[in-house]
Amino acid sequence: MTQHAEGELSPEVVMAEMKKNGVTHVVWLPDSETNFLYLLMEADPDLDLIPVSREGQAFSTAAGLTVGGKKPVILIQNTGMMESGDSLRGWGLSLNIPVVMMVGYRGWTRHGVNTDTAATYTERFLNAFGIQYYLVESGEDAPRISVAFEEASRTRRPVAVLVGDEYHGFNR
Amino acid sequence: MIDTADMLRAFAPHRGNSIVIPGRGGRHWTEISDQPNRDLPVGDPAMGGHASFGLGVALSLPEERVILFDSEGDVLMNMGALPTIAEKAPANFYHFMLDNECYATTGGQPVPNAKNIAYDVIAKGSGYPATYAFDNLEDFASSIEEILGQPGPVFVALKVEPEVENTPIGARVRWQTRSRTQVIDDLKGELGIEGP
Numbered sequence: 001m002t003q004h005a006e007g008e009l010s011p012e013v014v015m016a017e018m019k020k021n022g023v024t025h026v027v028w029l030p031d032s033e034t035n036f037l038y039l040l041m042e043a044d045p046d047l048d049l050i051p052v053s054r055e056g057q058a059f060s061t062a063a064g065l066t067v068g069g070k071k072p073v074i075l076i077q078n079t080g081m082m083e084s085g086d087s088l089r090g091w092g093l094s095l096n097i098p099v100v101m102m103v104g105y106r107g108w109t110r111h112g113v114n115t116d117t118a119a120t121y122t123e124r125f126l127n128a129f130g131i132q133y134y135l136v137e138s139g140e141d142a143p144r145i146s147v148a149f150e151e152a153s154r155t156r157r158p159v160a161v162l163v164g165d166e167y168h169g170f171n172r
Numbered sequence: 173m174i175d176t177a178d179m180l181r182a183f184a185p186h187r188g189n190s191i192v193i194p195g196r197g198g199r200h201w202t203e204i205s206d207q208p209n210r211d212l213p214v215g216d217p218a219m220g221g222h223a224s225f226g227l228g229v230a231l232s233l234p235e236e237r238v239i240l241f242d243s244e245g246d247v248l249m250n251m252g253a254l255p256t257i258a259e260k261a262p263a264n265f266y267h268f269m270l271d272n273e274c275y276a277t278t279g280g281q282p283v284p285n286a287k288n289i290a291y292d293v294i295a296k297g298s299g300y301p302a303t304y305a306f307d308n309l310e311d312f313a314s315s316i317e318e319i320l321g322q323p324g325p326v327f328v329a330l331k332v333e334p335e336v337e338n339t340p341i342g343a344r345v346r347w348q349t350r351s352r353t354q355v356i357d358d359l360k361g362e363l364g365i366e367g368p
Contacts, residue, residue, distance in 0.1 A: 025231070048231070050260060052224070053252030060221030061256075064228020067212070067356050069365040072228075090218025091225065096353050098368045156368050 009138050009163065011037040014102070015044070017145035018073060021100075025050055025065050027058040028075035031104065037075070055080030056087035059158075062099045063091040074101035078122040078162075088129060088158065096156040100148045103133075108164035110137070126160055133160035173333045174309045176270060180204050180241075182313040186320055191229060191236050191359070195222045196243040196270050199347040209362040214352045216277075220249030223267065227257050230265035230324075233363070237264050237320075244271040244291060244329075245283055251294065254327075258299025263323040267295075272334040280336035295327035307331040 014037055018026075026041055027050045041047050052058050055076045062072040081088070081103050092099065107116025114120060126133050132151060134144040145161055152159040177200040184204050191210050194201035198213040205211050212229070226240035247254070247269055257267065273286035292305040302322055306312040312330060319326055337344065350358065360366075 050227075050231070050256065052256055054250060056218075056220065057224040057250055057253050057256065060218070060224035061228040063217075063221075064225040064230075065232045066228075066368075067359065068229050068232020069360070069363075069367060070228075070232040086218045087221055090216075091221050094217050094352060095214065095356065096368075153368050 009136060009142065011040050013139050013142045014145070014163075015040050017142055017149075018047070021146060021149040022071050023073045024048065024070040025062075025072040026075055027052060027061045027065070027072050029053070029055055029058065029077070029080055031077050054083070056084040058101075059084060059087040059091040059097075059099075063095050063097045066097050066099065072099060074099055074158075076101065077104040077118075078106050078125075079118050081160075082118075082121060082125050085125070085129070088131075092158040093129070097158060098152040098154075098156045099158050100145070100152050100161060101158055102145075102161045102163055105135075105162045105164040108162070110164075122162065131158055131160050133162055135162045135164050137164045173307065173331050174312065176200055176332045176335065177204075178309055179312060179330060179332065182309060183316060186316045187239070188237065190239045190266075191233065193222065193226050193229065193238070193240045195241040195246070197241040201241070202347060202349060209358045212355055212359060213348060213350075214355055215348055217352065220246050222246050223250065223253040223257060226265060226267065227253070227260060227262065230262035231260060234262070234264055236363070237266070238262070239266045240268060242267060242269045244269055244273070244289070245275055247291060248283055254295055254298035254300070257325050258295075258301075261301075262325055265324040266320060266326050266328070267300075267324075268328045268330060270330055270332045272332050274334050274336070276334045276336045277341075279338050280334055291329040292327060295329075300325050300327045303327040303329075305329040305331075 025048045029052050041049055058074045062074055065072040107119030134148050136144050148159045148161050176197050180197055180200050193212045222242045230238040274280045274282050292303040296303045
C-alpha cells in the first residue's frame with residue numbers, strides 16, 4: 001500500500017468515492033497518472049474494468065452500460081477527452097447519459113505558468129459543451145466527486161471531475 | 173451482395189427475445205421487428221460507437237441475448253473496440269456487420285481499401301472466438317441457427333448492397349418513429365430497469 005501524506009489525493013480516497021456512489025464499471029484508458037488507482041481497482045472484485053483503446057469508445061460503452069441499468073464511471077486523461085468530442089456529444093449528451101468522467105488534468109498548475117496546451121484547452125473544451133466540472137486537488141476536495149455523481153444523476157448529463165493533484169499521488 | 177431488408181427478414185424468425193440494436197439496418201428493422209420495445213434503434217448518435225454501445229448493453233444485461241447490426245464504416249472508425257469486446261468476451265453478444273463498401277449516407281464514396289479488407293479476419297485476430305463472412309443470402313440464412321447457437325462474442329461480416337443517399341441530411345425523411353431517449357426508456361420499461 002502506498003503511503004500518502006495528509007491532504008494528498010490518494011487512490012484509496014477516490015476508490016471510496018466510487019464505492020459510495022455505487023459504481024459498477026470503470027471504463028478507462030490506462031495512463032501513467034492513474035496507475036496507482038488501477039492496481040486498487042483491479043484488486044476489487046466488485047468493480048468491472050473495461051479498457052478502451054481510444055477515449056471516444058468510453059462514452060458509447062458507458063451509454064450501453066447505463067441503458068442496462070449499471071453505473072459506469074469514465075476514467076481518462078484530458079488529452080483523450082478532447083479527442084472524444086463527438087462521442088461525448090452523441091453518446092453522452094444526446095442520449096441523456098448520467099455519467100461521471102474523471103479526467104486527469106495533465107498540465108494543471110496552480111503555481112507558476114502553465115506550459116502545457118492540454119491544460120490550456122481543458123476547461124474551454126468543457127465549457128464549449130456545457131459540461132459542469134469540479135476540480136479535485138486533494139483529499140479535502142474528494143467530496144466533490146459525490147457532488148458530481150449526484151449532479152449527473154439529477155440532470156441526466158455527463159459531469160466531469162478534473163483531477164488536478166499537482167505534485168503528489170494520484171496524478172503524478 | 174445481400175439485400176439488407178432480405179437479410180433482416182431472414183434473421184427475424186431467429187430473434188427470439190433478443191435485444192436488437194439495428195444500427196445501419198434500423199430503417200428496415202423498424203418495419204420488420206415484432207418486439208419494438210426490445211429494440212434499440214438509436215440511429216447514429218456519433219459514428220463509430222455502435223460496437224462499444226453494444227458491448228455495454230451486453231455486459232449490463234448478461235441474461236439477455238444482444239444482437240448488433242453494425243457497419244463497416246463504424247468499425248473502421250473505431251477498430252480498437254474489437255479487442256475490448258474480445259477481452260470482455262460477453263457470451264450473450266452477437267456482432268453482425270453490414271459491409272456495403274462505402275459511405276452510403278454521404279453519397280456512396282468508398283471506404284478505405286473497400287474491396288480488400290477481411291473484417292472477419294480482423295475480428296478473429298482481435299480475439300473473437302468465432303467469426304463468419306457471407307456474401308450471399310442463402311449461405312447466411314442457412315447458418316443463422318449455428319451462429320446464434322454458440323456462445324458469443326461472435327462476429328459476422330455481411331456483404332450488402334449499398335443504399336446510397338444523396339439528399340441533403342436536412343431534407344431526408346426520418347425513419348425513426350421514436351426519439352432516442354424514448355427508445356431507451358421503452359427498453360428499460362420492458363425489462364423493469366429503474367434509474368436514470
